[in-house]
Amino acid sequence: MAELTNLRARIDEVDQELVQALVKRYDLVLQVARAKQASGRAVFDPEREKQVLAKVNRLAGRPEYGRALEAVYQEIMDQAKELERDFLA
Numbered sequence: 001m002a003e004l005t006n007l008r009a010r011i012d013e014v015d016q017e018l019v020q021a022l023v024k025r026y027d028l029v030l031q032v033a034r035a036k037q038a039s040g041r042a043v044f045d046p047e048r049e050k051q052v053l054a055k056v057n058r059l060a061g062r063p064e065y066g067r068a069l070e071a072v073y074q075e076i077m078d079q080a081k082e083l084e085r086d087f088l089a
């Protein structure tokens, strides 16, 4: 039980880092939205999304997590596009 508590405390620490990183990422996403609007580019950039997914797989270096990371990252990017559209509306 002490081990479970300890492991969950470590997960809580990682969650804190993840949330901070995501807040930072979404702040940058909104700056990208402004820049794309200024240059007349669309919110959705499929080529860039492919590059991001490839980069995530490369950075992870753990093929067994590839499917999970791709799904998580696709959701992160889908929510980014929602935020961009709300921000620019």
Ligand SMILES: C=C(O[C@@H]1C=C(C(=O)O)C=C[C@H]1O)C(=O)O
Pocket (backbone or CB within 6 Å): 029, 032, 033, 043, 044, 045, 046, 048, 049, 052, 076, 077, 078, 080, 081, 084
């Ligand atoms: C943030 C951008 O907008 C969208 C969201 C992306 C992301 O969250 O990484 C990538 C491409 C775009 O579909 C971008 O164009 O860079």
